[in-house]
């Protein structure tokens with residue numbers, strides 16, 4: 428595979444599961460030093476061993492804590508000497524009727540999905556200024572419209588979407604690009620075998636241009652593109668990787 432990130436350092440939050448694992452694997456394949464951040468250190472260590480410990484660093488972090496994020500980014504820079512790409516992927520969706528949504532639910536989703544991006548961008552900024560690097564945030568199709576039982580998540584991912592756009596303007600003059608990827612239903616191998624996976628995919632297929640579903644590797648491909656020099660003049664973009672679901676009118680199939 429092309430080594431677009433040889434000598435570059437990339438932080439991936441939420442690298443202990445799902446999409447984050449796929450993103451970390453992709454950057455490692457393309458030659459990056461990869462910093463794996465999440466709370467479950469045992470999982471990060473396993474992935475680091477798979478990718479090779481010479482060019483990976485596993486750091487236990489809670490992305491809802493400003494101090495923890497700052498310390499994680501400091502550890503990354505200490506180990507690899509700088510930072511080129513921050514991928515803010517850690518996130519949490521909560522399916523709950525609005526009437527039953529508590530303040531704690533709301534705050535948990537907002538802190539995991541939105542505060543995490545704010546803390547990451549602020550702590551990474553001095554280092555990205557030096558490298559003229561970039562940020563990619565993982566939003567969601569749920570940040571581009573509303574869904575049943577997902578009010579907190581809709582609000583949080585909507586915030587990620589517009590934070591991406593605003594931040595692109597503040598950081599553009601520093602030579603730093605900021606983009607987001609907006610996945611829809613994305614299933615890793617561990618989910619694809621779930622007994623409900625088939626009916627879920629069928630329901631999504633009703634609203635999508637393409638059939639099937641995206642995998643973490645599909646999201647990783649978009650993240651790698653946006654982080655690369657191929658995207659040198661792209662900033663403030665929200666790139667849906669959703670089989671066309673957000674290109675639809677929202678109506679179910681008429682014919």
Ligand code: NDP
Nearest residue numbers: 441443444445446465466467489490517518567610612613
């Ligand atoms: P998973 O639940 O598989 O993984 C979530 C990751 O976030 C884990 O690595 C988890 O690590 C980490 N995380 C959660 N809370 C914290 C925290 N407080 N501190 C540090 N890390 C945390 O999710 P996905 O891979 O499915 O989702 C990844 C991103 O993609 C999320 O932002 C999600 O909203 C978004 N997305 C996913 C879609 C999908 O269908 N999968 C669709 C659209 C968007 P740990 O528990 O070890 O801390």
